[in-house]
Amino acid sequence: MTSASTRTETIAGADHPARYVVIGAGAVGASIAAELHRSGVETLLVARGAQLAALREHGLTYVRPDGSHRLRIPVAAGPDEVELTEHDVLLLATKSQDTAGAAAEWAWRPVKRTDGGTGVAAAELPLVTLQNGLANERTALRWFDRVIGGVVWIPATYVVPGEIVNHGHPVPAVLFLGEYPNGTGAVTERIATGLRKGGFTVHPVPDITAHKAAKLLGNLVNTLDALYPPSALRDAALETLRAEARAVYAAAGIVPATPDQSGFTVAEIATHPRAGNSTRQSLTRAALPETDYLDGEIVLLGRLHGVPTPAAAAIQARVHRAIAEATPAGSLDDADLAATLPAPSEAAGGDPPVVLVGVDEVYRRAAQANPPVLLDVRWAPGDPGGELRYRDGHLPGAVHVDLDTDLGGRHETGAGPRPLPSPRRLQAAARRWGIRRDTTVVVYDDNGGPAAARAWWLLRWAGVPDVRVLEGGLAAWRDAGFAEAAGSARPRAAGDIELDGGHLPVPAADRMATCRR
Numbered sequence: 001m002t003s004a005s006t007r008t009e010t011i012a013g014a015d016h017p018a019r020y021v022v023i024g025a026g027a028v029g030a031s032i033a034a035e036l037h038r039s040g041v042e043t044l045l046v047a048r049g050a051q052l053a054a055l056r057e058h059g060l061t062y063v064r065p066d067g068s069h070r071l072r073i074p075v076a077a078g079p080d081e082v083e084l085t086e087h088d089v090l091l092l093a094t095k096s097q098d099t100a101g102a103a104a105e106w107a108w109r110p111v112k113r114t115d116g117g118t119g120v121a122a123a124e125l126p127l128v129t130l131q132n133g134l135a136n137e138r139t140a141l142r143w144f145d146r147v148i149g150g151v152v153w154i155p156a157t158y159v160v161p162g163e164i165v166n167h168g169h170p171v172p173a174v175l176f177l178g179e180y181p182n183g184t185g186a187v188t189e190r191i192a193t194g195l196r197k198g199g200f201t202v203h204p205v206p207d208i209t210a211h212k213a214a215k216l217l218g219n220l221v222n223t224l225d226a227l228y229p230p231s232a233l234r235d236a237a238l239e240t241l242r243a244e245a246r247a248v249y250a251a252a253g254i255v256p257a258t259p260d261q262s263g264f265t266v267a268e269i270a271t272h273p274r275a276g277n278s279t280r281q282s283l284t285r286a287a288l289p290e291t292d293y294l295d296g297e298i299v300l301l302g303r304l305h306g307v308p309t310p311a312a313a314a315i316q317a318r319v320h321r322a323i324a325e326a327t328p329a330g331s332l333d334d335a336d337l338a339a340t341l342p343a344p345s346e347a348a349g350g351d352p353p354v355v356l357v358g359v360d361e362v363y364r365r366a367a368q369a370n371p372p373v374l375l376d377v378r379w380a381p382g383d384p385g386g387e388l389r390y391r392d393g394h395l396p397g398a399v400h401v402d403l404d405t406d407l408g409g410r411h412e413t414g415a416g417p418r419p420l421p422s423p424r425r426l427q428a429a430a431r432r433w434g435i436r437r438d439t440t441v442v443v444y445d446d447n448g449g450p451a452a453a454r455a456w457w458l459l460r461w462a463g464v465p466d467v468r469v470l471e472g473g474l475a476a477w478r479d480a481g482f483a484e485a486a487g488s489a490r491p492r493a494a495g496d497i498e499l500d501g502g503h504l505p506v507p508a509a510d511r512m513a514t515c516r517r
Helices: 004-009 027-038 049-058 096-107 136-141 186-196 208-219 221-227 232-252 278-284 295-305 310-324 334-340 359-366 386-392 423-432 450-462 473-479 509-516
Strands: 019-023 043-046 060-064 067-071 088-092 110-112 118-120 127-129 147-153 163-166 174-179 201-204 373-376 441-444 467-470
Touching: 019 027, 027 043, 027 060, 027 067, 027 163, 027 186, 027 278, 088 096, 096 127, 096 136, 127 136, 136 147, 136 208, 147 186, 147 208, 174 186, 174 208, 186 201, 208 221, 208 232, 221 232, 221 278, 221 310, 221 334, 232 295, 232 310, 232 334, 232 450, 278 310, 295 310, 310 334, 359 473, 423 450, 441 450, 441 473, 450 467, 467 473
Parallel strands: 019 043, 019 088, 060 163, 088 127, 127 147, 174 201, 373 441, 441 467
Antiparallel strands: 060 067, 110 118, 147 174
């Protein structure tokens, strides 16, 4: 019997060129379908509503820096009009709020195999998720056996039914593809090869969630742009939103990637000036935008990890009010934005806790009367050498902390790979490190933040009131030119902290798994 994974490996094989079934005919989906179709790659575009009617009647007007193109791309209204084979690739380009419905609709459709048998799409075909945010891949995995996450950097516009304008230059888009939750494989490479035939720059990556997280930081301008014209206040609001996101990422153990977009620019098209990002385009078309999966994703992660996100919650609420009131895109002013953004004291429980701290502040406070307690949490999967690297060089006064032995509980059946330590055990360790009730604790690592984020969450959960993550970790300290110490450090004084646990919600297992990647 052929396994699902083996069947999937044949989808885009050299002997059977793949057909790309693009589900969703907005700016992203229609652009990808247009470029593949222009390049001779077999493509089917699935559309609905006014876009479907326009495509069927007139075809697609696809505007690029090199001119306007009228394309007759094969189009369908849904899976009932599509006969799938095992050589198809499903590209999901709907809005994030439509992912669950689309995945469920397509998952159980019959798929014809070359051996004469019949399977279903959920087991036979890969689903490539091309939406913004962090929720779509996990959602799709509920139905599809193989989900390949996609990040699309594309300056495309869909405002008028039947017309897509793509300002990308010299390539139409840059894509990052990776299997979810992590890894790459032959199927990802073959899908990437097919997309490259359409002129796209495609990077297979093993850490697709990190690239999704980086894109989300960029997407936090979307709702602001949909509601407000550019201004200094809007720029400050964006920095506030991104600071909240970075704090949430640190708590959740998410380390955003640094995507390579070299050589990719936005070209002006005289006849078609840019109409704003996707959220603004949705508001212009009176369509529901993805805000609940952009700003709303930061709000969700903040609630899961005990990090207040008042600005993101306020912007999320404001766009829903704008939708209800049919507010024209970009029509609000600075006065409205100032009234929308909450004051720090409006966060639950007073001022929101600060999660990140810069190296300059740590250096300055280290010389004061009550310096922070520094914890060096070096760790990498399968690498026991964290303490050895610590001894070679660390922040002066920092105490080494072992992620598994100091910040983990006893390994018991069903407890997971890194169970919580008991508050009593953690309290003994915290006192040994010199933690007192009135001191700031700063944690850092040397591999992008996951281990430090685990330490931050665990100490906050246990009841340590002021814990920070060193922004940029050890690399930032070194880049700043500050001195390091060698050997092992001892705390300045014994700690007296009392810990009891339960001060933050316990994250779900799939969220904590991010810290282990």
